[in-house]
Amino acid sequence: MDLSRLSTDALASFAVFADHLNFTRAADELHLSQPALHVKVRKLSETLGRPLYTRHGRRLVLTPAGERVARFARDLDARMTAFLAEVDGAAASRVPTLAAGEGAYLYLLGDAVHPGVRLINGDRARTLTAVRTGRADVGVAVLDVLPGDVEAEPLASYPQTLVMPDGHPLTARPRLTLADLAGAALVVPPPTGPHRITLERALRAAEVPWTLAVEAEGWPLMLHFVSLRVGLAVVNGCVPPPPGLAAREIIDLPAVPYYALHLPGRADDPLVTGLLTAVRTAVRSTPCASRSPSISTPRPRPSGTS
Known part of the structure; x- marks a missing residue:
């Protein structure tokens, strides 16, 4: 070389x-x-x-x-x-950078988003890449498998819910199972999305027949189609149903865990610690915090560890 x-x-x-x-x-x-x-x-x-x-x-x-x-x-x-x-005798300064997906920005991060923070919007893979390459100081994403090269702090875990119009027969039940979705027309993300893949696998394993109502990218558009009575939608429990719609937890689908991500060597970097504090506060204060079965309170790190 x-x-x-x-x-x-x-x-x-x-x-x-x-x-x-x-x-x-x-x-x-x-x-x-x-x-x-x-x-x-x-x-x-x-x-x-x-x-x-x-x-x-x-x-x-x-x-x-x-x-x-x-x-x-x-x-x-x-x-x-x-x-x-x-x-030059000037103070060096950097703007903290946060990477997250559309759902996290819309429903979780709230006050962590302000003019003093540079924002990167991307899916799970892009968020991880932004953290790994140093482009983002902190990332927020749903993770099924924890990466070995990135620190992942649990923020909150939400159930998956079925969203449907008020008055739908399934709204009479406080909780649902996958079997209750039998024969339903569903509004789902595109086939390559992790949420679609997880949902299809679960429905197939439970031998639950369903039909495709429409494919839609992003929670807001999915909920819009439900409002138009195109079909029903399974969404993360952090997504509040708009007026005219109701949500019920599906108890046999796995919870959706959100994590805050940063590089291991930057645990004491003020840009990272400041963003982590803002992210934790935003998640705890968001309206969907009351629907989360698990809101994490980070434990102090032992001295000398990262």
Whole structure:
């Protein structure tokens, strides 16, 4: 590996590419041509001797090596910014960055979102990537499996509920089982979404027949279709039903756990600790906190641990 060919310019360009995972948008931000950015990323990959991204269908995804390189590039940029500020006699400052999905922003994070925080909106995979690459100081996501390379603090766990119009026969029951959904027309997310996959597996395992009413992206649109009586929807218990709709817990579906995520080495970073405090407070104060069977209170870390 010829590290003499490793340039800070290539690292900075790769960090921008890692933000977008799209050569067109990254090249526009860098004021480069796409071919020039391709060359920079390819040469950086050759210098390091490993691929930095892969292609999954039409999507580009960072490899573990790519995530480490992006994280190193951002750390290097932050150190350089702090050094130059010190030379100029100015105080270095960074804006804390929070990454989360649409549902978390709409129903959980509340007061944690304000002009003093930079926001990244993305699904679970993008939120994890933003944390792993150092683009986000803290992420909030639903996790089924805890990653080994990221600290994951449980925030809250919510039941899954069936949302239906007021007056629907199932509203007479305080709780439901999957068997109660037999023959229902359901409003569901697209097939590749984790919520859709989990729900379909559970219905199949319980041998519950159902029909597809419509596929919709995001809780608000799903609830809108339920309001129009297109079908019923299974949603996270943190999603409040709007007027005219009712929600009932489905007791044999697994609870949905939300976690706050950050890099292990940043447990004492003021940007991380400040955001974590704001996120915890927001989750506890949100209206759906009363519907959560588990709102986590983090335990103090033993001294000397991360």
